[in-house]
Amino acid sequence: MFGFGRPQPTSAEKIAAIENELKVVAEMHSRMIKVCSAKCLDKTYREGELSKGEAVCLDRCAAKFFEAHQIISDQLQKEGAARGFGGGM
Amino acid sequence: MFGFGRPQPTSAEKIAAIENELKVVAEMHSRMIKVCSAKCLDKTYREGELSKGEAVCLDRCAAKFFEAHQIISDQLQKEGAARGFGGGM
Amino acid sequence: MFGFGRPQPTSAEKIAAIENELKVVAEMHSRMIKVCSAKCLDKTYREGELSKGEAVCLDRCAAKFFEAHQIISDQLQKEGAARGFGGGM
Amino acid sequence: LQKRQVKEFMTVFGNLVDNCFNACVDDFTSKVLSGRETGCISRCVIKSMTTQARLGERFAELNAAMTAEMQQKMSR
Amino acid sequence: LQKRQVKEFMTVFGNLVDNCFNACVDDFTSKVLSGRETGCISRCVIKSMTTQARLGERFAELNAAMTAEMQQKMSR
Amino acid sequence: LQKRQVKEFMTVFGNLVDNCFNACVDDFTSKVLSGRETGCISRCVIKSMTTQARLGERFAELNAAMTAEMQQKMSR
Numbered sequence: 322m323f324g325f326g327r328p329q330p331t332s333a334e335k336i337a338a339i340e341n342e343l344k345v346v347a348e349m350h351s352r353m354i355k356v357c358s359a360k361c362l363d364k365t366y367r368e369g370e371l372s373k374g375e376a377v378c379l380d381r382c383a384a385k386f387f388e389a390h391q392i393i394s395d396q397l398q399k400e401g402a403a404r405g406f407g408g409g410m
Numbered sequence: 411m412f413g414f415g416r417p418q419p420t421s422a423e424k425i426a427a428i429e430n431e432l433k434v435v436a437e438m439h440s441r442m443i444k445v446c447s448a449k450c451l452d453k454t455y456r457e458g459e460l461s462k463g464e465a466v467c468l469d470r471c472a473a474k475f476f477e478a479h480q481i482i483s484d485q486l487q488k489e490g491a492a493r494g495f496g497g498g499m
Numbered sequence: 500m501f502g503f504g505r506p507q508p509t510s511a512e513k514i515a516a517i518e519n520e521l522k523v524v525a526e527m528h529s530r531m532i533k534v535c536s537a538k539c540l541d542k543t544y545r546e547g548e549l550s551k552g553e554a555v556c557l558d559r560c561a562a563k564f565f566e567a568h569q570i571i572s573d574q575l576q577k578e579g580a581a582r583g584f585g586g587g588m
Numbered sequence: 589l590q591k592r593q594v595k596e597f598m599t600v601f602g603n604l605v606d607n608c609f610n611a612c613v614d615d616f617t618s619k620v621l622s623g624r625e626t627g628c629i630s631r632c633v634i635k636s637m638t639t640q641a642r643l644g645e646r647f648a649e650l651n652a653a654m655t656a657e658m659q660q661k662m663s664r
Numbered sequence: 665l666q667k668r669q670v671k672e673f674m675t676v677f678g679n680l681v682d683n684c685f686n687a688c689v690d691d692f693t694s695k696v697l698s699g700r701e702t703g704c705i706s707r708c709v710i711k712s713m714t715t716q717a718r719l720g721e722r723f724a725e726l727n728a729a730m731t732a733e734m735q736q737k738m739s740r
Numbered sequence: 741l742q743k744r745q746v747k748e749f750m751t752v753f754g755n756l757v758d759n760c761f762n763a764c765v766d767d768f769t770s771k772v773l774s775g776r777e778t779g780c781i782s783r784c785v786i787k788s789m790t791t792q793a794r795l796g797e798r799f800a801e802l803n804a805a806m807t808a809e810m811q812q813k814m815s816r
Contacts, residue, residue, distance in 0.1 A: 369631035458707035472722035547783035561798035
């Protein structure tokens with residue numbers, strides 16, 4: 322995901338890359354829960370069950386969050402390649 | 411705390427459970443500081459000392475936060491056992 | 500940075516201290532990005548480029564954040580030494 | 589892997605506690621949770637769990653779809 | 665354990681910096697902290713430390729009470 | 741060290757995603773990002789990257805200045 326065009330990774334690097342990929346996925350999941358709960362749930366908690374509106378909102382929020390994550394990830398790699406990103410970090 | 415009714419844990423599992431317990435306690439402490447400071451402290455900081463009202467609010471907030479933590483932890487285990495929680499995570 | 504006046508650290512302790520120093524610096528950097536972005540950036544994102552005003556605000560925010568970090572770090576060490584801080588943690 | 593799951597669970601659990609406490613508790617004239625507060629917390633936990641389960645399903649679907657798409661691109 | 669304490673200290677310290685900076689600094693017409701700002705930060709740090717110490721005591725008490733209760737339940 | 745950089749990158753990247761999503765997406769009548777939303781996200785990413793690069797430079801300068809100052813104090 323964040324392989325900035327390096328040549329031939331070693332197998333240790335591959336394992337590290339997979340590990341990071343998993344971390345990225347797990348973190349994305351946690352963040353999605355946080356962001357979409359904030360966007361979609363009624364905070365008064367007068368009801369314990371999700372309303373139909375909340376459920377639909379969550380589904381759409383999940384899809385949009387995933388799409389945004391992909392777009393941003395792709396853009397960062399492109400910009401990163403162009404500007405030599407990572408230096409400033 | 412999060413042992414969802416599994417039979418006979420090995421000693422490695424027990425150590426891991428204690429480790430997690432400690433992490434849970436440490437994290438609860440950090441979160442309590444954050445949440446109760448936000449609920450109880452006057453944010454203008456015209457005074458460096460805690461007012462009497464702030465101090466009492468902190469004490470009560472700590473007790474309520476602890477109680478809420480227990481309630482939620484218990485409820486998650488019950489619901490988790492019933493629904494097979496953890497699958498969706 | 501957080502060495503509360505302990506006598507003669509071992510080399511393992513020195514390495515740990517340097518490691519922590521690096522973590523503190525890395526975390527300060529992440530936090531600075533978060534705090535100063537929130538303080539200085541126009542959140543409508545009608546423009547992709549930083550305005551002159553935003554850029555100047557970021558530079559000043561960075562300097563002030565750094566200064567605040569130093570002040571707070573120094574104060575914590577002084578107060579910590581006086582009160583035996585860390586006990587309550 | 590196991591360790592990562594525990595860590596993720598703790599983040600999600602911790603956020604749930606903060607979130608439900610913040611939403612349901614605002615009265616500090618007593619040091620014991622009121623019936624209204626425990627009720628609110630209980631409903632908040634149920635709703636949060638349903639939310640997590642639902643988002644977990646969606647996440648798995650979206651992730652599977654993306655992985656399939658990427659493999660197709662690579663095999664071309 | 666030692667490592668965990670360092671990590672917790674860093675979280676708490678980092679939150680303190682963010683919190684006091686956010687509460688006290690809002691003027692970016694200068695790149696140096698004003699007297700008002702440093703005063704505010706200094707009071708914020710003192711108050712935060714007192715808060716942490718107080719919550720630490722409460723936490724220890726509550727934790728001890730709960731542990732005792734759980735042990736009683738188990739020994740029954 | 742390498743591991744720490746990955747972790748810091750992930751924090752910064754994750755905050756960027758949250759931040760740009762929160763600022764740009766508020767309409768859940770569709771499950772696909774609109775043109776307006778993708779445009780906003782794209783500009784947000786560019787601005788965030790410029791911000792990060794700028795703050796990275798400032799941070800390095802400030803850190804270097806502080807280190808130099810500390811070494812002078814120590815050598816006295």
